[in-house]
Amino acid sequence: MRIATWNVNSLAARLDKVRWWLDRARPDVLLLQETKLADDAAPHAAFKDCGYELVHHGQGRWNGVAIASRVGIAEVVTAFGESRAAMVDGEDGDPLHEARMIAGTCAGVRVVSVYVPNGRTLGSPFFEAKLTWLARLGRWLEEACDPSAPLVVGGDFNVAPTDDDVWDAAACHGGTHVSERERAAIASLARWGLHDAYRAQHPERGRYSWWDYRAGAFHKNLGMRIDLMLVTAPLSERVRWAEIDREARKGKPTPSDHAPVVIDVDEPGHPLDAGWTAAEGRIAKRQWLRRQRAACARPVT
């Protein structure tokens, strides 16, 4: 089973790129962030054409999260299960009232797509709201989820868990994304039972999931690893492969400033589509894996 997360920075602007990537990586489940769409504008038909069911939680201009699955989606929860009445369309500026969380169950795995608030600057009300939001995520996990069951919280956490996850912690946005309190919030999630699936497969430095659009940051590999796949123990021991697909950060038209983070559960690569013979399937799978490694694993290209 392949599960991925991708902050697409507008699903409307990125729809062709997302379709290309679904065909390229064939994830079973894709967690999406920053769709920047209202629910009634969610592109269900486009995903259905690619073989995916889409569940979406958005309010329009900003934020917006979704889950695309080709193995079914059940038990959908948005906004930590708060009622619609409690949500005031984010108009009060409280991130707890914004579309930043959606969960579902796909092929026996509880999947949670999160878009953690940015925080803007240390000490600002936005920064405090970011910490409050992360604490709310922790409380929801404690109340509604089971660390001994297979679960992944994937998404844009807007936190680089360690200095190995950022090109230069000192140069980083006046301290957000790398501060002690943000990292303590991630550590608190870890204590509940969430493991960093990508880091478990890749101890090396210099692997990032976001690069600034400007000043050639991507080509200089000046980035941060802020898109995470955090998995509970029963899922962690099933992870066989993880990558950040840098290919998706390249090319025209303009890509998202984030790259997808992918994990394979139970086996590496992906079961091929029906219609292949077993022998053809094995060969194609090896070629696919080789291509993936060559394309994704280079530190800088």
Add this chain to the structure above:
DNA sequence: ATGCCATACGTTGTATGA
């Protein structure tokens, strides 16, 4: 190592992002 890039909304500017 910031808003120099990119997005939406709406109209040539403002808000937001990490």
